[in-house]
Every structure is written in C-alpha cells, then in structure tokens.
Amino acid sequence: MRVGADTGGTFTDVVAADGTVAKVPSTPDDPGRAVRAGLASAGGEGRPEVLAHGTTVATNALLERRGAAVALVTTRGFADVIEIARQDRPSLYDAGVDRPEPLVPRHWRHEVGGRLGADGAELEPVDIDELPVLDAAVGSVAVCLLHADLDAAHERAVAERLRQRGHDVSCSHEVSPEFREYERTSTTVVNAYLRPVCRSYLQGLDGAAGEVLVLTSAGGLVPAGQAAEVPASLLLSGPAGGVRAAAAVAAACGWPDAVSFDMGGTSTDVCLIQGGAPQPSPQREAAGFPVRLPSLDIHTVGAGGGSIARVDAGGALVVGPRSAGAVPGPACYGRGGEEPTVTDADLVLGRIPAGAAFPGLGGLDVDAARAALDRARVDAGGVVAVVDAGMEQALRQVSVARGVDPRELALVAFGGAGPLHACALAEALGMPTVIVPPRAGVLSAVGLLCSPVQHDVVRSWSTPRDHAGLDAALSEMADQARAELSGQLASLGAVERPETPPEVEVATSLDCRYAGQSHELTVPAVAGFAAEHRRRNGFDRPDAPIEVVALRARATRPAPLEVTDLPAPPERQAVVGPTVVSEPDCTVWVPRGWRADPGPVGALLLTRTSG
Structure with a gap:
C-alpha cells in the first residue's frame, strides 16, 4: 500500500491509495507521533x-x-x-x-x-x-x-x-x-x-x-x-503536495489556469497554476533568509483557522499571524484555548454546523467560542472580514501582481478551512468558479500520494553572452540528472521499482536576462526568452544582448497513480446558497447568490447564480 502523510500545524492528514482517509491532531512536540497515529488510523494490515x-x-x-x-x-x-x-x-x-x-x-x-x-x-x-x-x-x-x-x-x-x-x-x-x-x-x-x-x-x-x-x-x-x-x-514540503493535486483537479474540471487556495489551521498557501502546471520559482524567502533552491512559487500568509483575533494597541482588529495551533487550539475545541480564532468566528456565524465534530476532538463548543470572542471584544463577522482581506491580498500577489487577470482563473479551495472562505474571495476578485476537490480537507496528502520522484541539477554559466557550448552542456546535465535519479530509484524497494516502471522524463531550461538586468527568467531555450519577457513584463528589447547565467535539468519518474485515479468519494449533491455542505474532512460554505453542483472527478463546482 502506498500512503501520503501531510503534517500541518493543527492536523496531520493521511490518505492511502485505496482512498482511505485519516485525520488526527498534530503533535508539535513530536511530529512523528502524529504520523504514526495517522498511519494506524488509516488501517490496513502491517506497515505501508x-x-x-x-x-x-x-x-x-x-x-x-x-x-x-x-x-x-x-x-x-x-x-x-x-x-x-x-x-x-x-x-x-x-x-x-x-x-x-x-x-x-x-x-x-x-x-x-x-x-x-x-x-x-x-x-x-x-x-x-x-x-x-x-x-x-x-x-x-x-x-x-x-x-x-x-x-x-x-x-x-x-x-x-x-x-x-x-x-x-x-x-x-x-x-x-x-x-x-x-x-x-x-x-x-x-x-x-x-x-x-x-x-x-x-x-x-x-x-x-x-x-x-x-x-x-x-x-x-x-x-x-x-x-x-x-x-x-x-x-514548502507539505504545501507543494496540495498545489500539485489542485492543478490536476482543476485541469480535469476544464480549468488549466487557476489559483490554488490552501487554508489550513495555521497558514494559507496560494499558488498560480498556468497550463495545468504550478508556476516555479528559483528562490524564496523563509523567516527573512533567502533560500536559493528550486521551489513552487507559493505565497504564504499567517492566516488559518487557528489564527488568533485581537484588538491591538491602536484599537484595530488584527487576525494572525499568531495561531492557537493544535494545542490548545481554538476555544471551541475544548482543550483549554481561551483566545478567539477564525474557527471560533466561523462556528458562531453558523458556517460550521453546531453539531460538527473534528477528528480527535469530538463536538465543537459554540458557547466557548462565543465567550472567547466576547472576552476579546471582537465581532465574529469582523474577524472573518479581516482574515479574508489578508488572503485576498495574497491572491492578488500571485495573479494581478504577475499580470494575470483573476477573472480568467478558477479558485481551487482546499484545506480544512479553505472552502469556508473561498466564495467571498472569488467574489472580491471576480473569479467565476470555485472548485472544491474531492477530499479537499486532506488534499495535500493526496498530492503527496501522487507526486513524482524527482531530481534537479543546476549549475552557473560562466560566460553569459557566449552561448557556444550551451546545447552540449544541457545534454550533459540531462544525462547527469537521469543517471542520478536512476541511482536513487535503484536504492528504493521493489514498490518504487516495478517491473515496467514509467519512463524517466528529463527537461532542461536556462535562466536568461537582458544585459544590465539583475533578475532572470527561466525558459526552455534562449530563443523563447524575448517572448516570455514580453508576456511577463509587457515589453522586450530586441537590440539588447541576452545573457545566460544558469542551466537547469530536471529528471522525473511519474507516480504510479494520478490524483484522478483514487476511488471516487460519495457523489456530491447540487445545492443553492445560503447553505453549509458538511464533509468528513472539511466544511463548504455556499453563501447567498452562489450554487454548488457536482463536477468531474468528484469535485464540487461553485458558481454565482443569476442576479
């Protein structure tokens, strides 16, 4: 059995290849304990x-x-x-x-x-x-x-x-x-x-x-x-899995261009998807430090279901980035949490059914949630409005700020809290469709289950304006990436080395820029740089020399199953808002003026109704 396990700040999610799902509270003092508990909860004989x-x-x-x-x-x-x-x-x-x-x-x-x-x-x-x-x-x-x-x-x-x-x-x-x-x-x-x-x-x-x-x-x-x-x-280990799965579901629903929106208990991760593929980035910042390694272009904000609401010294309502986490968690969990969170606000507003039970927690205490909001002198509607405003800015960062019109994108909402807030964000950005994938509350674990084995090779190019030898260098790097990935696969067990393994795929690319620039664009070939620069920046410079500063090769062995290969969950029903759709791993809020209809691969498609 093949199993995906995603450790989040609040819950640890496990999904098996047969469609079995387990969701257990995370154990921050020893994350491995929750992983093992999730594996045990997912059932099956012996270890995966x-x-x-x-x-x-x-x-x-x-x-x-x-x-x-x-x-x-x-x-x-x-x-x-x-x-x-x-x-x-x-x-x-x-x-x-x-x-x-x-x-x-x-x-x-x-x-x-x-x-x-x-x-x-x-x-x-x-x-x-x-x-x-x-x-x-x-x-x-x-x-x-x-x-x-x-x-x-x-x-x-x-x-x-x-x-x-x-x-x-x-x-x-x-x-x-x-x-x-x-x-x-x-x-x-x-x-x-x-x-x-x-x-x-x-x-x-x-x-x-x-x-x-x-x-x-x-x-x-x-x-x-x-x-x-x-x-x-x-x-970005966990979030990258969710983005991969979101891209696959969006493409299956007829939306190769979309934005993934993963709202968990501690943070929210968003990523632009174009042509069915998440956009890459050669560098990101973590805790204020630049990290120059291949990455998906995921933008993270400290806004999640466990984000704590408070009134600051200036009298303004602030939500996050501090989170109640898994312990003690939101006040409604009944684990000793006393500060109000986004989950408490959603519960008080009726977006989460009063009788809802979260994995490992039992029922939620709406009275405790209301008391926490009252103690902090914050309004549930205000908490939701503030956290939505922060997430809206994150969505603009990966769409409008990159020259992409969000009105031409679908919003793929997942994570335990994502489907609760997705329609309001889509409304604010003019996005026509919200896609809630099957198993939305554990989609990052689904993505892990279906991700390829991959190996990246990168090197600097010492003569930026001299392109002689580029083809030979890229070919050499492609061979290196293929050989090193094959070596990794040879060290793995028989499950990862089936008798007829999928073909190893190798792709090469270059980091290019115009002379005098201090930033690069990654393109498959030098000949495509001007067009990509024009698409990304609105102009090109036909008379400027093109410099090559780095070469890249990526070898990939596809996973033995796709996201869409998992057994279909129970069929979803069409509903008209305002209503709540309760699912085993998440809750979907369908506001007034929206409707939800079952779509391809078990997804739920939310669209605005006329008027």
Missing part, C-alpha cells in the same frame, strides 16, 4: 510499503530558531556577507525595521586564504592550514567559498579537513551551486542550521514504512536520506 511525506519540521525549526549551532567558513574578506546582505530592506517605509539576526554569530565566522576568479580560474591556492579548531559547541558547519559554483575544488579541500575533524559539513556547491554570493551563502547556512534537526526527525521515521519519501519545495519526492542532507529544500 511506501510513505510519501510532507513535513513542517524544517519550516518550524527555522521560524522558531531551534536549529543547530552553526559555524561558517568562507573566503578571506567575506565573513560578513550574511549580515551585509542586499541593499533592499524588508519594509521600505519602516524606519525601525530590523533584519533577522544572522544564524551564525560573528565569532563563529572563519576565513581562509585562497581565491577563484569570476570565471572559476584559480588565482590563489586555498590555505586549509588557516582553518582554526572550531568551538566545541558547534553542531554544524557551512562552507561557502567565492565562486565555488564554478569550481568546487577549494570547498572540497576545506570540507575534507573539517570532516576529518568530525564535523557535519554543508558545502555551497552541493546545496546551491548558483551564482550570487549572498544567496548561496544564506542557503548553505540555512541548510547547515536545519540538517541535525531534520536528520534526527527523518531517521525517527525509519520503520514507519518500507520506503519513506519526502516531498521537496519543488514538488518532487526524494528518498528520506537525501532529504535529510538538504533540508533547506523542504521548507
């Missing part, structure tokens, strides 16, 4: 053969600053790169804004002699004898030397000496072999910071299944051992 897992361990460790004590080894003169950063400020008009404290204190940043030129040629040999004895408290070491993305020899020499001394070492050429010194250093430091925590967690899942695969931020599964070595690639 394959566990496809989405985890928040990396994200939470970074947000809560619970990672390892990290030292940094870098080129002489570059110890402060992680603190100098870029000239852009996180909040332009906030005079008192502060950047996050560096993950490496100044006295643990060490420099070594040696230098490479911008073309990767050695200017000065590396001097590993300059390496000091590191503080005994150091738990992990990040090594990032200048231009190591072009030639890793110096980094390898430094890493070998450090490993001989018994240190756990993350090298930039292994984690993020791309140009831009600050981003490469930041990514390597984040990886070193997270590795001990994530390695311990993933090793703790040994035995939970015959094979444990983990979803990366790019939407592909990798063996748990590889995920433990590059935990910086797991910062």
Whole structure:
C-alpha cells in the first residue's frame, strides 16, 4: 500500500491509495507521533510499503530558531556577507525595521586564504592550514567559498579537513551551486542550521514504512536520506503536495489556469497554476533568509483557522499571524484555548454546523467560542472580514501582481478551512468558479500520494553572452540528472521499482536576462526568452544582448497513480446558497447568490447564480 502523510500545524492528514482517509491532531512536540497515529488510523494490515511525506519540521525549526549551532567558513574578506546582505530592506517605509539576526554569530565566522576568479580560474591556492579548531559547541558547519559554483575544488579541500575533524559539513556547491554570493551563502547556512534537526526527525521515521519519501519545495519526492542532507529544500514540503493535486483537479474540471487556495489551521498557501502546471520559482524567502533552491512559487500568509483575533494597541482588529495551533487550539475545541480564532468566528456565524465534530476532538463548543470572542471584544463577522482581506491580498500577489487577470482563473479551495472562505474571495476578485476537490480537507496528502520522484541539477554559466557550448552542456546535465535519479530509484524497494516502471522524463531550461538586468527568467531555450519577457513584463528589447547565467535539468519518474485515479468519494449533491455542505474532512460554505453542483472527478463546482 502506498500512503501520503501531510503534517500541518493543527492536523496531520493521511490518505492511502485505496482512498482511505485519516485525520488526527498534530503533535508539535513530536511530529512523528502524529504520523504514526495517522498511519494506524488509516488501517490496513502491517506497515505501508511506501510513505510519501510532507513535513513542517524544517519550516518550524527555522521560524522558531531551534536549529543547530552553526559555524561558517568562507573566503578571506567575506565573513560578513550574511549580515551585509542586499541593499533592499524588508519594509521600505519602516524606519525601525530590523533584519533577522544572522544564524551564525560573528565569532563563529572563519576565513581562509585562497581565491577563484569570476570565471572559476584559480588565482590563489586555498590555505586549509588557516582553518582554526572550531568551538566545541558547534553542531554544524557551512562552507561557502567565492565562486565555488564554478569550481568546487577549494570547498572540497576545506570540507575534507573539517570532516576529518568530525564535523557535519554543508558545502555551497552541493546545496546551491548558483551564482550570487549572498544567496548561496544564506542557503548553505540555512541548510547547515536545519540538517541535525531534520536528520534526527527523518531517521525517527525509519520503520514507519518500507520506503519513506519526502516531498521537496519543488514538488518532487526524494528518498528520506537525501532529504535529510538538504533540508533547506523542504521548507514548502507539505504545501507543494496540495498545489500539485489542485492543478490536476482543476485541469480535469476544464480549468488549466487557476489559483490554488490552501487554508489550513495555521497558514494559507496560494499558488498560480498556468497550463495545468504550478508556476516555479528559483528562490524564496523563509523567516527573512533567502533560500536559493528550486521551489513552487507559493505565497504564504499567517492566516488559518487557528489564527488568533485581537484588538491591538491602536484599537484595530488584527487576525494572525499568531495561531492557537493544535494545542490548545481554538476555544471551541475544548482543550483549554481561551483566545478567539477564525474557527471560533466561523462556528458562531453558523458556517460550521453546531453539531460538527473534528477528528480527535469530538463536538465543537459554540458557547466557548462565543465567550472567547466576547472576552476579546471582537465581532465574529469582523474577524472573518479581516482574515479574508489578508488572503485576498495574497491572491492578488500571485495573479494581478504577475499580470494575470483573476477573472480568467478558477479558485481551487482546499484545506480544512479553505472552502469556508473561498466564495467571498472569488467574489472580491471576480473569479467565476470555485472548485472544491474531492477530499479537499486532506488534499495535500493526496498530492503527496501522487507526486513524482524527482531530481534537479543546476549549475552557473560562466560566460553569459557566449552561448557556444550551451546545447552540449544541457545534454550533459540531462544525462547527469537521469543517471542520478536512476541511482536513487535503484536504492528504493521493489514498490518504487516495478517491473515496467514509467519512463524517466528529463527537461532542461536556462535562466536568461537582458544585459544590465539583475533578475532572470527561466525558459526552455534562449530563443523563447524575448517572448516570455514580453508576456511577463509587457515589453522586450530586441537590440539588447541576452545573457545566460544558469542551466537547469530536471529528471522525473511519474507516480504510479494520478490524483484522478483514487476511488471516487460519495457523489456530491447540487445545492443553492445560503447553505453549509458538511464533509468528513472539511466544511463548504455556499453563501447567498452562489450554487454548488457536482463536477468531474468528484469535485464540487461553485458558481454565482443569476442576479
């Protein structure tokens, strides 16, 4: 049996290939405990053969600053790169804004002699004898030397000496072999910071299944051992699964262009889907630190069912980002929570039926929810309006801000709270259709179950305006990606290596820009750059040289089943709002002026009624 398990801030969701669903409260003190409880609750004899897992361990460790004590080894003169950063400020008009404290204190940043030129040629040999004895408290070491993305020899020499001394070492050429010194250093430091925590967690899942695969931020599964070595690639592990499943359901419903809207207990994740595929991003920011690794272009806001409502010092109603989480949870859970949350507001407004029962919690206490709102002197309708406004802005960020008209997109609503708020958001943006997929409350776990095994290879291109040799380099990288993915598959059990496995697919792309620009677009070929630049930015520059700065190759082995292959849930019924549709894993609010009709693959299609 193949099983997908998604650990969220409030619930852990498990979906098996036979359609069995389990939803259990998350256990923040030990996330693996909830995963095992979910596997047991999903039933079946013995342990699953394959566990496809989405985890928040990396994200939470970074947000809560619970990672390892990290030292940094870098080129002489570059110890402060992680603190100098870029000239852009996180909040332009906030005079008192502060950047996050560096993950490496100044006295643990060490420099070594040696230098490479911008073309990767050695200017000065590396001097590993300059390496000091590191503080005994150091738990992990990040090594990032200048231009190591072009030639890793110096980094390898430094890493070998450090490993001989018994240190756990993350090298930039292994984690993020791309140009831009600050981003490469930041990514390597984040990886070193997270590795001990994530390695311990993933090793703790040994035995939970015959094979444990983990979803990366790019939407592909990798063996748990590889995920433990590059935990910086797991910062969007769970949300990426939901986006993949949302794209598949939207396409099956005739909407290849859509926006996924995943509202869970702690946060909301949105992503633009075009041509049936989630939009990618080469970089994202996590806890204020840039992470330069392949990712889906997911925008996250601190708004979920557990987001706490309060009145701030200026008298304004604020919702989130602080969350009640799984423990104690919203006041209506009856677990000791006293602060009002979005779930409490939805319950008081009647959007969640008074007799509803959440997994592992029993019935919800509407009186406790109302009392919590009264104590905080906040109105349930106001709480919903404020949280919806924040999520509307997130949807605009991935549509209007990218030059895409939301009126031509469907909104795919999922997560435990997504279908409660989707119609109001679609109304605000003029989106014609809301799609609620089957098993919407556990869709991220469905996406995990149906995600491909994937391997990415990236390298910098040292001669941006000289395109000679590009085809040969891309072909070489494609062969490398295919060989490395095949090696990973060979190490997996028989379930992931069937007698007639699906064909490994390889795609290559390039990061291009016009001369003088500081940002790139990823395109399949240089010849397509001008058209993509015009589509994204509204203009092109026919007379400007095109620079190539990075090459990419992605090898993919499709999953043995598609999202639409899962057994169909009970057929949904057509209803006209205002009404509530209660489902085992979520609740759908159909407001006045909307109707819901059963659609393809078991989806529920919500549209506005005439007038």
